[in-house]
Amino acid sequence: MMPMFHALPRLALLLLLTACAAAAESLPTATPQVPEQVSDAGWEQDMQRFAAEDATSPPPAGAVLFIGSSSIRLWDTLAADFPGVTVINRGFGGSEIRDSTWYADRIVVPYRPRLIVLYAGDNDLNSGRSPRQLLQDFRDFVLRVRRDLPDVRIAYIASKPSPSRAALLDTQRQANALIQAEAARQPHLDFIDVFTPMLDASGQPREELFIADRLHMNRTGYALWQRLIAPYLPPR
Known part of the structure; x- marks a missing residue:
């Protein structure tokens, strides 16, 4: 029979291991930083x-780097709309904030921009992201970019209201308010x-302001954006 003073350390170790395993099972699983569709072949073609x-x-x-979803991708008069500014258009259609974070090492960091203008958010909310998830996605984008570009200014364009997605209006208001507060709290945002x-x-x-699909903007819509964004852009 094993002496009691030998059995106790083994018993204590067993109890410790059991407790650690239980604690690990209770930990929340991390939300993936990027959605499954980042491997979409169409986006790789864009890259x-x-x-x-x-x-x-x-x-x-x-x-000045413009990045984000189709509202950026379809802005084919971007350079003409901001004639005193050197601009780069890296919009890729249907993307979400997390996708720009995922591809930052390919279409953000190498350009060393002085300003990043990001538009993404309504696709995210339409696919089921909550306003607080969108806020965290925005924070993740800022953290990723500033890992390599610590002093770059980032301007976030609010999630736009589209007739085809009018059901999202309240959700967009919440998300925009959260991101606006975050921008006010941090420098260079x-x-x-x-x-x-x-x-x-x-x-x-x-x-x-919209074309026939009631989701994407026409020239009148982009002219409005040009007036609203121009004050945030530095001269060439």
């Missing part, structure tokens, strides 16, 4: 297209409110 453009015509350091000016007198999205 390769951007790389090819950079190889042919390397953009200068210190430009700006919040650009495009949400309010895109509403009509009854508080609904202005139909005249």
Whole structure:
């Protein structure tokens, strides 16, 4: 029979291991930083297209980088709308904030921009992200970028109200308010409110700002964005 003073240390060790295992099981699992669709072949094609453009015509350091979803991708008059500013357009359609974070080492950091203008958020909310999740996604983007570019200014364009997604209006208001408060709390962060000016007198999205799909903007919509964003852009 094993003496009691030998059995006790083994028993104590067994109890400790059991407790550790139980604690580990109770820990919350981390939310993935990027969604499953980041491996979408279409987006990889976008990344390769951007790389090819950079190889042919390397953009200068210190430009203003516009990045985000289709509202950026479809802004084909971006350079003409800001003639005194060197701009880079790296929008890729349907993307979410987490996707820009995922691809930051390819389409943010190498450009060494002086300002990053980010538009993403309504796709995220439409796919089921909550306002607080969107806030955390924005924080993750800022942290990722500032790991390599600690002093870069980042301007976040508010989630826009679209007629086809009018059901999201309250959720967008909440998300925009959270990100606006975060921008006010941190240095070198700006919040650009495009949400309010895109509403009509009854508080609904202005139909005249959109193309037939009622989701993407027409030239009138982009002209409004140009006026709202221009004060935040540094001169060339």
